[in-house]
Amino acid sequence: MTATSTFFDRHRTVLLAAGALALLTAPFVAYPIFLMKLMCFALLAASLNLMVGYVGLLSFGHAMFFGSAGYATAHAVKVWGFDPALGVLFGAAVAAAIGATTGVLAIRRAGIAFSMITLACAQLVYFIALRSPFTGGEDGIQNVPRGKLLGLLSLQDNLTLYYVVMVAVVAAFWLIWRVVHSPFGQVLTAIRDNEPRAISLGYRVNRYKLLAFTLSAALAGLAGGMKSIVFQIATLTDVSWVTSGEALLMGIVGGLQTMLGPVVGAMVVVTMANQLSAFAEAVMIVQGTVFVLVVMLFRRGIVGEINAFLARRARLGQTPEAAAVPPRTPRAGAVHD
Amino acid sequence: QISDDVVRIGLMGDLSGPYSGNGGPGSVLAAKMAIEDFGGKVNGKPVELLTMDDQNKPDVGLNAARKWLEADKVDAIVGGSASSIALGVQTLMKEKQKPYLIAGTVTSDLTGKACSPMAFQFLVDTYSLPKAGVQTLIDKGIKTFFFVTVDYAFGAALQTEATRFIEQAGGKVVGSVKHPLGTTDFSSYLLQAQSSGAKAIVILNAGLDLSNSLKQAAEFRITKGGQSVSVFGMTINSVAAMGLETAQGLNITVPFYWDRDDASRAWSKRFMERNNGVVPTYIMAGVYSAVTHYLKGVQAAGSDAGPAVVEKMKATPVNDFMSKDVKIREDGQVMRPVYPVEVKSPAQSKGKNDFYTVGAAIPAEKVFRPLSEGGCDFVKK
Amino acid sequence: MTNPAHATDCILRTEGLSKEFLGFHAVKDVSLNIRRHTIHALIGPNGAGKTTCFNLLTTFIPASAGRIYYNGRDITKSDPASVAIGGMVRSFQISAVFGQMSVLDNVRVALQRKAGGTFAFWRSARVLERHTGRARELLAAVNLEPYADLCAADLSYGRKRALELATTLALEPELILLDEPIAGLGHEDIGPVTRLIAQVARDRTVLMVEHNMKVVAELCDRITVLQAGEVLAEGSYDEVSNDARVREAYVGGAHA
Amino acid sequence: MPDTLFGFPLAAIAGQVLVGMINGSLYALMSLGLAIIFGLLRVVNFAHGAQYMLGAFVAWGLLEYLGLNYWWALVLAPLVVGLSGVALERTLLRRLYHIDHVYALLLTFGFALILEGVFRYKFGATGQPYPNPIAGGLDTPMAFFPWYRLWVIAASMGMCILTWFVIERTKLGSYLRAATENPNLVRTFGVRVPRMLMLTYGLGVALAGFSGVMAAPIYQVNPLMGSQLIIVVFAVVVIGGMGSIVGAIVAGFGLGVLEGITKLVYPDGAGMVVFVVMLIVLAVRPQGLFGSLR
Amino acid sequence: MPEQNVPCLEVRGLTGFYGETQALHGIDFVVQPGEAVCLLGRNGAGKTTTLRAVVGLLAKRRGHIAIDGRPTQGMAPEDIARLGVAYCPEERGIFASLDVEENLLLPPVLMPGGMTLEEIYTLFPNLKLRRKSPGTRLSGGEQQMLAIARILRTGAKLLLLDEPTEGLAPVIIEKIGEAIGILRQRGFTILMVEQNFRFASGVGDRFYVIEEGRVAEHFDRQTLATDHARIEALLGV
Numbered sequence A: 001m002t003a004t005s006t007f008f009d010r011h012r013t014v015l016l017a018a019g020a021l022a023l024l025t026a027p028f029v030a031y032p033i034f035l036m037k038l039m040c041f042a043l044l045a046a047s048l049n050l051m052v053g054y055v056g057l058l059s060f061g062h063a064m065f066f067g068s069a070g071y072a073t074a075h076a077v078k079v080w081g082f083d084p085a086l087g088v089l090f091g092a093a094v095a096a097a098i099g100a101t102t103g104v105l106a107i108r109r110a111g112i113a114f115s116m117i118t119l120a121c122a123q124l125v126y127f128i129a130l131r132s133p134f135t136g137g138e139d140g141i142q143n144v145p146r147g148k149l150l151g152l153l154s155l156q157d158n159l160t161l162y163y164v165v166m167v168a169v170v171a172a173f174w175l176i177w178r179v180v181h182s183p184f185g186q187v188l189t190a191i192r193d194n195e196p197r198a199i200s201l202g203y204r205v206n207r208y209k210l211l212a213f214t215l216s217a218a219l220a221g222l223a224g225g226m227k228s229i230v231f232q233i234a235t236l237t238d239v240s241w242v243t244s245g246e247a248l249l250m251g252i253v254g255g256l257q258t259m260l261g262p263v264v265g266a267m268v269v270v271t272m273a274n275q276l277s278a279f280a281e282a283v284m285i286v287q288g289t290v291f292v293l294v295v296m297l298f299r300r301g302i303v304g305e306i307n308a309f310l311a312r313r314a315r316l317g318q319t320p321e322a323a324a325v326p327p328r329t330p331r332a333g334a335v336h337d
Numbered sequence B: 001q002i003s004d005d006v007v008r009i010g011l012m013g014d015l016s017g018p019y020s021g022n023g024g025p026g027s028v029l030a031a032k033m034a035i036e037d038f039g040g041k042v043n044g045k046p047v048e049l050l051t052m053d054d055q056n057k058p059d060v061g062l063n064a065a066r067k068w069l070e071a072d073k074v075d076a077i078v079g080g081s082a083s084s085i086a087l088g089v090q091t092l093m094k095e096k097q098k099p100y101l102i103a104g105t106v107t108s109d110l111t112g113k114a115c116s117p118m119a120f121q122f123l124v125d126t127y128s129l130p131k132a133g134v135q136t137l138i139d140k141g142i143k144t145f146f147f148v149t150v151d152y153a154f155g156a157a158l159q160t161e162a163t164r165f166i167e168q169a170g171g172k173v174v175g176s177v178k179h180p181l182g183t184t185d186f187s188s189y190l191l192q193a194q195s196s197g198a199k200a201i202v203i204l205n206a207g208l209d210l211s212n213s214l215k216q217a218a219e220f221r222i223t224k225g226g227q228s229v230s231v232f233g234m235t236i237n238s239v240a241a242m243g244l245e246t247a248q249g250l251n252i253t254v255p256f257y258w259d260r261d262d263a264s265r266a267w268s269k270r271f272m273e274r275n276n277g278v279v280p281t282y283i284m285a286g287v288y289s290a291v292t293h294y295l296k297g298v299q300a301a302g303s304d305a306g307p308a309v310v311e312k313m314k315a316t317p318v319n320d321f322m323s324k325d326v327k328i329r330e331d332g333q334v335m336r337p338v339y340p341v342e343v344k345s346p347a348q349s350k351g352k353n354d355f356y357t358v359g360a361a362i363p364a365e366k367v368f369r370p371l372s373e374g375g376c377d378f379v380k381k
Numbered sequence C: 001m002t003n004p005a006h007a008t009d010c011i012l013r014t015e016g017l018s019k020e021f022l023g024f025h026a027v028k029d030v031s032l033n034i035r036r037h038t039i040h041a042l043i044g045p046n047g048a049g050k051t052t053c054f055n056l057l058t059t060f061i062p063a064s065a066g067r068i069y070y071n072g073r074d075i076t077k078s079d080p081a082s083v084a085i086g087g088m089v090r091s092f093q094i095s096a097v098f099g100q101m102s103v104l105d106n107v108r109v110a111l112q113r114k115a116g117g118t119f120a121f122w123r124s125a126r127v128l129e130r131h132t133g134r135a136r137e138l139l140a141a142v143n144l145e146p147y148a149d150l151c152a153a154d155l156s157y158g159r160k161r162a163l164e165l166a167t168t169l170a171l172e173p174e175l176i177l178l179d180e181p182i183a184g185l186g187h188e189d190i191g192p193v194t195r196l197i198a199q200v201a202r203d204r205t206v207l208m209v210e211h212n213m214k215v216v217a218e219l220c221d222r223i224t225v226l227q228a229g230e231v232l233a234e235g236s237y238d239e240v241s242n243d244a245r246v247r248e249a250y251v252g253g254a255h256a
Numbered sequence D: 001m002p003d004t005l006f007g008f009p010l011a012a013i014a015g016q017v018l019v020g021m022i023n024g025s026l027y028a029l030m031s032l033g034l035a036i037i038f039g040l041l042r043v044v045n046f047a048h049g050a051q052y053m054l055g056a057f058v059a060w061g062l063l064e065y066l067g068l069n070y071w072w073a074l075v076l077a078p079l080v081v082g083l084s085g086v087a088l089e090r091t092l093l094r095r096l097y098h099i100d101h102v103y104a105l106l107l108t109f110g111f112a113l114i115l116e117g118v119f120r121y122k123f124g125a126t127g128q129p130y131p132n133p134i135a136g137g138l139d140t141p142m143a144f145f146p147w148y149r150l151w152v153i154a155a156s157m158g159m160c161i162l163t164w165f166v167i168e169r170t171k172l173g174s175y176l177r178a179a180t181e182n183p184n185l186v187r188t189f190g191v192r193v194p195r196m197l198m199l200t201y202g203l204g205v206a207l208a209g210f211s212g213v214m215a216a217p218i219y220q221v222n223p224l225m226g227s228q229l230i231i232v233v234f235a236v237v238v239i240g241g242m243g244s245i246v247g248a249i250v251a252g253f254g255l256g257v258l259e260g261i262t263k264l265v266y267p268d269g270a271g272m273v274v275f276v277v278m279l280i281v282l283a284v285r286p287q288g289l290f291g292s293l294r
Numbered sequence E: 001m002p003e004q005n006v007p008c009l010e011v012r013g014l015t016g017f018y019g020e021t022q023a024l025h026g027i028d029f030v031v032q033p034g035e036a037v038c039l040l041g042r043n044g045a046g047k048t049t050t051l052r053a054v055v056g057l058l059a060k061r062r063g064h065i066a067i068d069g070r071p072t073q074g075m076a077p078e079d080i081a082r083l084g085v086a087y088c089p090e091e092r093g094i095f096a097s098l099d100v101e102e103n104l105l106l107p108p109v110l111m112p113g114g115m116t117l118e119e120i121y122t123l124f125p126n127l128k129l130r131r132k133s134p135g136t137r138l139s140g141g142e143q144q145m146l147a148i149a150r151i152l153r154t155g156a157k158l159l160l161l162d163e164p165t166e167g168l169a170p171v172i173i174e175k176i177g178e179a180i181g182i183l184r185q186r187g188f189t190i191l192m193v194e195q196n197f198r199f200a201s202g203v204g205d206r207f208y209v210i211e212e213g214r215v216a217e218h219f220d221r222q223t224l225a226t227d228h229a230r231i232e233a234l235l236g237v
């Protein structure tokens, strides 16, 4: 296989252990709510990455899943008294349903048209959220209770909640990893590469795309639902196109088509927004500059560039014949960690 | 005993959005001046100012406030945020027992239904603004009204109160239209208002929206059929933004005008020197007043523990360049007088910032909601 | 399968197949009979409608008129994926490979379709390993074995064509539609690929479009000549190549 | 003559149509620029809103600092904005043509953020007034039509027709269309593709600057004016057909009027109507009203 | 007019890379004015890459390339084209957004002496028939004709043709052969890549066999006649 995957394979246990340790100790170093926010956005970005990176369809409306799941969860928990876990699952289900519905319309188109349809759907969802009585308009749904997980474990404490969210997010990432590395993921890659050829081999491509879109929506919904429990509020921001754009920014900064990319991207973007939060114009200027820099200089994103660097280095270290292997490695093998 | 040896004041508001001209960076400057004027220290401990742009988004504001209280050990928050944010922050502050100094948020629920023993309303609210405004119009013999309202808790509250006052006075609201925050094109709404035939077209929004709507009202000669355009609450930056040509003749009520007396002038001059010559709005002045009064409270209490400071603050009358022995009511309302002003015409104006003709002070009791009507739960009946 | 004659004799049959593009008749009233276990060639001058015919047969584009029967079943209103699943698989005239995937994966993705379980997003991709052996065999058959781990996009043009052929064969279709399989191949590859086609055709049926008359002569049992969308002639190579009209319209003087 | 139609006062309807036309003019001008840039460069120019804002600010700056009036601004501001576009294209954008178009989109998005951020930092968000260059208006019994607004409609229409002519009726157009598909091949024909693309981007951006000058006297000149407009304008371009010049113009005016009427009939739906139309159009005719399928 | 002894195209020690992979390992050949030279070789040998290097489409190229004696090192494709070079790519490069006639008229005329639209339509009647159809709606073979026809108009003196007969019916191949004859009479120089040896041997004056990015063999038409057997064996025909 490729040089980079050997690097990751060699250090797999070490890397996984380091990651686990970091996740477990993080809340003692940083403010847990900030970490939870980061995880929710990382999951959102990862769900979007599933569409952009692996299906090749640039969704510009992922906020509609993220935000509406937030509302659904908040409403279910606050008004109907759902258990928080059930509430989050309900939110993800609502997002999946919206995903399946909009997906039917959107996946028939590719390229910019797909992006624009998802944007239009997202704008509609936004206006519905703005106008519906249950969403609280500009005020949002405030004071969402965190409740007790499965009626047992109180989530009032930030630390407890952190570990619960962490487990859920890690599970979701594992699922994404699994999807990408499954027979289904392989078909998605083929469709992205050459759709007519995939059809001619007998793949009913729209079904695969729809399933991928729905999965992606459900995962974005999971992130949105958890966010509303963590922050105890569901608002318009999470359904607005700015959030869709930020999710995309995270993916790009971290690196599309990589597993860790969205995580790193979320870390960069969320931290940046936090550090500069006192002045929105500074956030804009810095975010804009990051966009420009990434696009001009690190097109593969942070993780992508590191991967490429490791690959280059590994190749140089090999025998001359091996080094002569073309640099462009097949995509299916270029996904790591 | 000052917790962790610093008094931390968080200032939150729209620092960059459509309302940032009303308070925004100017409020930050005012807060800084207040701390400097106080000597930068209280009871020998340094005073630190944190600022936060809530971007008019409840989640941004609330998360920031939560983080301030939980992680950054902030002792008090000065807030000029939109109502939806302020209401959430108020709940949070009540829970955490920290003083919340409101200067710039206008919903009257803050001292009413949603009142909190930890909160102070340093300026005017959605009761006092329309109260004065409607009275002026009714006095002119106007009976029919049409509202162009920003679709936001602030607009809704203003409209509800105003409608009540109009109906109490025997007037009639013939229609209203809501517009989203940050609309640029108001002509559609204004034309609807015009064709409703209402004698007074009342624009209930603020900041950028307000300047845009008034400008366009002038452009379309909305008043050519004998209708009038009025606003209830306006900060002076909007007048500067739309120009006297457009704004002339508007009647509003304000708790502060920079050129009203020597004390105001002296402070404002100092302020303008550090603010590119831009005049302070009443919100900025209010922030100064709030911060100063808070620091006095901390000094008197000898501690930054919320309840103790609040007790001292309520017991001491407010005194600064804009307030003279002003009492603070039980529900947190600072009972300052307000001033009716009329915007000058370009011909009347003598200088760059000479905007208003100021009328005689109206005592607080005449404009603020009586304690009994507020429905505040902790107020002893 | 109501009519046993169709099942044993004709695998694909069309009746009056036509296609019109905004008033331009690309294919006009074409009736084809493709017999099972034969190699059938569709030849004709450029723009005669051969590729359009392929597109119609695989329902990539809808017919304006006429019917298509595959194994006796009317598939005129079917969709391309179903047609492929039914066992009729095509290759493209302008080469079509999955450029971002390795050469090996290109073949495996086809094998996988045949094997099923492609919606299994919860399973590990390791289940694909079981196709590796077969995939390498197929690659060896088209001389691509040494390039199995390259990215398909980096292959030269001719090798892409060979890869496409291997992918098509991976599905073990009953009926293969090959659009100019030889075009772009080097001479040294023409022989092996021709033999490969002959070999795979032994237990299936091939319908191919080809301009290389040598290959057509060598491989094909039956030839249909199209011109301006219509059938001009049909018969064995000798019959067709001696037809004066065909010579004039297609073969030209040099090949007489 | 009845003074109502379907229960709405005629005066109000006439007023809304006029107002719709004005918004439509801006939509048309903006989406025209976007359509040119997209149609010819395949770049979704997210900076278009910021460049529109820049046009308005340049006009304001010319007046404030140099005392040059509106008519000067009308010529100079598009020039300045166009040149800034040329600079952006030369230094950054051109390096992205050969890769996925999403990168160009992201670059312009980032550029828009920077531009807006800087102007917000410098001038605040409240906005600057710009005087109306043509005071007064046409006083009809139905409504009062300000001269300036009528001028905006006329000038935009003129500009739209002029641009359409240049792109569709000259050889330049076919070079540009070919160059977007396969720039390298067109270069081997001896066409100076890089320079051509640069000028195209400059032209599209100059149109945004021109719209900005047109808008300055109507709205406040403020750093956020572009970002409020841009999403709707994208929808307009999609409805008209991405890259279709006629489509951009027709959809621009059409949707402006439709939106104006919606504000009267169902004010709550005004923000939504464009997107509803967009969904319907895309479902029925994915290439947009005037677009062509590739 | 170039001097008699200056070659129309001279390539010396040309190396070329795709990213980090080397595709050309030092190619040398010359094309004299008025000649038809043919590059032969297996798939992946580097023939296309050589042509792309000549027209400046291969960014990473080293070595000496001169057109009419002018080195083109570092020149942009459009400037190389203006020296009088036209290229017909293997994958045809027909523009979908232009109709057939627009495709034909697209390349600007670089020099006098090219074919007129009339002449082109007489040569390829199919194109005339479909002239208002979008370019990529043509059949594969028609697209090939269009791609060749397109550069005949420009008057470029050096024509680079990459597999011009691929996918064409025998009759049309004959026509292309005729066209090449006409062009040569008019003083055009032709460098082409061809898999169809039969066709190539009919039109070419000299032949280079490329193998793994190097020139492995070079012969001319005379040799072809005298040493037929050896060459057929070499090429595996």
Ligand SMILES: Nc1ncnc2c1ncn2[C@@H]1O[C@H](COP(=O)(O)OP(=O)(O)OP(=O)(O)O)[C@@H](O)[C@H]1O
Residues within 6 Å of the ligand: C153, C154, C155, C156, C157, C158, C159, C184, C186, E018, E021, E023, E041, E042, E043, E044, E045, E046, E047, E048, E049, E050, E090
């Ligand atoms: N875009 C590319 N990226 C990487 N490698 C490439 C690329 N294009 C071609 N190659 C490689 O360069 C070498 C030469 O390819 P080239 O296309 O020049 O061959 P060719 O002689 O024209 O073959 P064919 O007859 O198949 O067209 C081949 O090994 C090929 O795999």
Ligand SMILES: Nc1ncnc2c1ncn2[C@@H]1O[C@H](COP(=O)(O)OP(=O)(O)OP(=O)(O)O)[C@@H](O)[C@H]1O
Residues within 6 Å of the ligand: C021, C024, C025, C026, C044, C045, C046, C047, C048, C049, C050, C051, C052, C053, C093, E130, E133, E137, E138, E139, E140, E141, E142, E167
């Ligand atoms: N989608 C389409 N729209 C319009 N015309 C088309 C379309 N597809 C094909 N045609 C026309 O139909 C005719 C037949 O095309 P087709 O591709 O079937 O030819 P072909 O026989 O395969 O030729 P070749 O041997 O050159 O590949 C051509 O003249 C072509 O221009």
Ligand SMILES: [Mg+2]
Residues within 6 Å of the ligand: C050, C051, C052, C093, E139, E140, E141
């Ligand atoms: Mg064909």
Ligand SMILES: [Mg+2]
Residues within 6 Å of the ligand: C157, E047, E048, E049, E090
């Ligand atoms: Mg080649």
